[in-house]
Amino acid sequence: MRFRLDVEQRAFAASLDALLTAADTPRVARAWGRGEPAAGQALWSRLAEAGVFALAVPEAYKGLGPRPVELAVAFVELGRHAVPGPLVETVTAAVLLAGSGPGTAERLLPALASGETLATVTPPGPAGPPPAREAEAGVPGPAEGPRRRPVGTHAPHLPEAPLALDGDTATLRLTWERDGVRRSPGHGPARPSLDPARRLTPLTPGGELLAAPSPTALAWARLATAAQALGVGLALLDRTVAHVGRRHQFGVPVGSFQAVKHRLADAKIALEFARPLLFGAALTLRPADVAAAKAAACEAAYATARTALQLHGAIGYTAEYDLSLWLGKARALRTAWGSPQECRALVVSARDRRW
Amino acid sequence: MDLEFSPADEEFRAEARRWLHAHVPREPLPSLETEEGFAAHRAWEAELAADRWSVVNWPERYGGRDAGLLRWLLFEEEYWAAGAPGRVGQNGVQLLAPTLLEHGTEEQRARVLPPMATGEVVWAQAWSEPEAGSDLAALRAKAVHTDGGWLLSGQKTWSSRAAFADRAFGLFRSDPDAARPHQGLTYLMFGLRAPGVTVRPIARLDGKPAFAELFLDEVFVPDEDVIGAPGQGWRIAMSTAGDERGLMLRSPGRFLAAARGLEELWRERGGEPSARDRVADALIGARAYQLFTYAAACRHLDGEAVGPESSLNKVHWSELDLALHETALDLLGPEGEQADTDWAQRYVFALAGPVYAGANEIQRDIIAERLLGLPKGRR
Numbered sequence: 066m067r068f069r070l071d072v073e074q075r076a077f078a079a080s081l082d083a084l085l086t087a088a089d090t091p092r093v094a095r096a097w098g099r100g101e102p103a104a105g106q107a108l109w110s111r112l113a114e115a116g117v118f119a120l121a122v123p124e125a126y127k128g129l130g131p132r133p134v135e136l137a138v139a140f141v142e143l144g145r146h147a148v149p150g151p152l153v154e155t156v157t158a159a160v161l162l163a164g165s166g167p168g169t170a171e172r173l174l175p176a177l178a179s180g181e182t183l184a185t186v187t188p189p190g191p192a193g194p195p196p197a198r199e200a201e202a203g204v205p206g207p208a209e210g211p212r213r214r215p216v217g218t219h220a221p222h223l224p225e226a227p228l229a230l231d232g233d234t235a236t237l238r239l240t241w242e243r244d245g246v247r248r249s250p251g252h253g254p255a256r257p258s259l260d261p262a263r264r265l266t267p268l269t270p271g272g273e274l275l276a277a278p279s280p281t282a283l284a285w286a287r288l289a290t291a292a293q294a295l296g297v298g299l300a301l302l303d304r305t306v307a308h309v310g311r312r313h314q315f316g317v318p319v320g321s322f323q324a325v326k327h328r329l330a331d332a333k334i335a336l337e338f339a340r341p342l343l344f345g346a347a348l349t350l351r352p353a354d355v356a357a358a359k360a361a362a363c364e365a366a367y368a369t370a371r372t373a374l375q376l377h378g379a380i381g382y383t384a385e386y387d388l389s390l391w392l393g394k395a396r397a398l399r400t401a402w403g404s405p406q407e408c409r410a411l412v413v414s415a416r417d418r419r420w
Numbered sequence: 421m422d423l424e425f426s427p428a429d430e431e432f433r434a435e436a437r438r439w440l441h442a443h444v445p446r447e448p449l450p451s452l453e454t455e456e457g458f459a460a461h462r463a464w465e466a467e468l469a470a471d472r473w474s475v476v477n478w479p480e481r482y483g484g485r486d487a488g489l490l491r492w493l494l495f496e497e498e499y500w501a502a503g504a505p506g507r508v509g510q511n512g513v514q515l516l517a518p519t520l521l522e523h524g525t526e527e528q529r530a531r532v533l534p535p536m537a538t539g540e541v542v543w544a545q546a547w548s549e550p551e552a553g554s555d556l557a558a559l560r561a562k563a564v565h566t567d568g569g570w571l572l573s574g575q576k577t578w579s580s581r582a583a584f585a586d587r588a589f590g591l592f593r594s595d596p597d598a599a600r601p602h603q604g605l606t607y608l609m610f611g612l613r614a615p616g617v618t619v620r621p622i623a624r625l626d627g628k629p630a631f632a633e634l635f636l637d638e639v640f641v642p643d644e645d646v647i648g649a650p651g652q653g654w655r656i657a658m659s660t661a662g663d664e665r666g667l668m669l670r671s672p673g674r675f676l677a678a679a680r681g682l683e684e685l686w687r688e689r690g691g692e693p694s695a696r697d698r699v700a701d702a703l704i705g706a707r708a709y710q711l712f713t714y715a716a717a718c719r720h721l722d723g724e725a726v727g728p729e730s731s732l733n734k735v736h737w738s739e740l741d742l743a744l745h746e747t748a749l750d751l752l753g754p755e756g757e758q759a760d761t762d763w764a765q766r767y768v769f770a771l772a773g774p775v776y777a778g779a780n781e782i783q784r785d786i787i788a789e790r791l792l793g794l795p796k797g798r799r
Contacts, residue, residue, distance in 0.1 A: 066423060066424070066429070067421060067422055068421060071421060212715060293583070302792075305466055306792050306794065310793075310794065318794075321798075327788070330785075333732065334732050337732050338705075338708040340707070341714070341715050342707065348421065360700070361708060406697065409697045409701070409704075410696060413686075413703065420707045
């Protein structure tokens with residue numbers, strides 16, 4: 066039993082950290098959010114050269130994978146630097162396509178590994194048919210129009226078709242439909258996200274059938290999201306620690322106050338206990354392990370975001386300040402690829418949980 | 421990177437499981453915080469020790485198996501999964517023994533450790549004083565050198581297990597003129613039934629005498645019961661505080677077993693959806709603690725210091741334990757009020773977790789200052 070990253074894995078993290086520090090990722094993320102993806106695409110190529118996407122692509126299709134531990138290492142760094150783009154989605158697409166017929170895999174996977182293709186994929190839609198109970202209970206459904214709604218009530222918020230991340234920039238767009246994964250023939254206009262660097266796009270359903278829906282791909286999606294969220298949380302903690310060390314009030318650094326220290330200590334605890342869940346899940350890829358890692362990492366990142374916002378004071382509430390890039394991402398990743406409640410439900414219901 | 425234990429480790433685990441299956445009492449023992457329960461738990465320690473299961477990670481010559489940290493973790497997982505009794509000797513085993521192994525003399529180890537392993541001598545800790553709690557270095561109980569030994573005087577309090585234990589260990593001020601409060605302290609062992617010692621049990625929240633006040637009036641302690649050099653007590657007490665001991669104070673196996681028990685209770689009570697997230701969080705928190713500890717153990721075995729990271733540990737397990745048992749009592753509904761159930765007993769025990777072994781506020785200060793590098797300030 067040797068449950069720690071080896072020297073090469075740590076060196077891989079350090080090299081990505083150096084690459085991303087030099088790339089001025091906040092500027093890249095802001096441009097990406099405005100719909101100017103050129104800098105992001107250039108960064109994407111460099112990440113591909115470093116092998117990031119190849120980790121999810123089998124060697125038979127010009128990849129280096131599957132290497133989920135290294136992928137988790139990489140995604141922590143991508144989150145730490147707020148790298149924009151359909152990162153998790155490209156990994157998920159790679160795992161979906163690796164399970165398709167050899168023709169499709171051969172045709173599409175090498176370009177994912179090399180970074181030529183940015184892929185996106187909608188998450189699987191909500192299970193079961195849309196709710197019809199409101200009509201039975203006498204509450205007017207949406208079809209009956211808002212004018213008949215009783216005073217003081219709202220139209221029920223029915224689930225929409227899932228949106229895909231960055232469908233306007235991705236060149237391979239997949240819809241995860243009940244009967245299989247299809248290549249989407251087109252996309253609608255991007256809608257804003259609470260993470261200013263994420264562009265949410267509706268995809269046109271019903272294109273060419275490429276692969277079967279795969280629980281393995283969902284596990285990879287959740288693992289990568291958990292890793293990215295952990296990185297986001299670590300960056301928020303680092304930036305906040307630096308801020309409260311610099312910022313003086315009452316003649317002393319605000320970081321010397323116990324109320325401030327203890328919130329940061331709690332953030333540190335949450336992040337450091339999410340980390341082993343993440344790497345444990347990378348080793349097993351069992352759905353329950355991955356769900357636990359996703360829930361813990363996203364909760365830790367979000368709690369750290371709340372702490373970061375509070376301890377930065379008003380400056381943290383501005384769009385201009387770079388902290389906003391990580392604050393928004395912590396919120397968005399929480400519900401991407403499995404909400405906290407879905408992940409917790411999976412932990413208690415999973416038959417494959419060995420703990 | 422892997423999570424696979426070697427075949428030899430798995431054989432060790434299986435051997436422990438077989439032994440526990442054959443020996444763990446079918447009915448829970450009476451509470452170890454009662455006279456009757458204390459005696460029953462002491463007898464259980466002797467049964468464990470007879471087959472060398474009481475202190476598996478100790479050297480063989482003192483009653484252990486030289487099993488190492490990883491196998492100790494496996495043993496603990498099996499121990500708590502088997503529903504085995506609480507460990508009455510843990511103060512000595514977890515706090516005093518590592519100090520003796522690191523700083524004691526061979527004579528002390530040979531004399532003190534074997535009867536500790538069998539439960540023949542149960543140890544209480546004597547750290548806190550009425551005016552020295554979180555600020556332990558403010559302690560005032562004194563040790564005055566005399567012919568062939570020391571005379572201890574003063575008051576200790578919140579001394580866990582002292583109501584029924586045999587001996588105690590703690591820090592005493594041997595040089596009142598030392599320049600700083602952390603200096604001039606000496607680490608000593610003394611008998612709780614020695615002349616000059618008065619033990620006054622203190623009832624914890626549920627009325628059981630789980631701890632005690634100790635009044636010491638010129639209690640004689642021979643020189644051979646000083647650990648390390650006189651005046652070096654603080655350094656000795658703290659040297660193992662953050663390291664292996666921080667890893668071992670509460671094993672992950674205990675919380676994994678408790679979380680599985682909570683899950684079972686939740687299912688028995690109909691699997692109420694509103695409690696599902698709390699049950700999941702107990703399971704996730706216990707698993708996180710297990711994996712965190714595996715990782716820390718691997719770093720420790722590689723010779724890296726664990727140090728202040730054990731403060732992360734302490735806050736995590738103590739809050740996990742409390743939340744888990746609160747959830748259990750909530751699931752029990754009106755029955756949750758009954759004090760004599762296992763869940764209620766463990767809940768009362770869990771309530772103390774955030775306070776003892778370094779209050780969680782102190783741990784958070786340590787995390788903020790030593791792990792995050794925030795500036796020191798007034799507490």
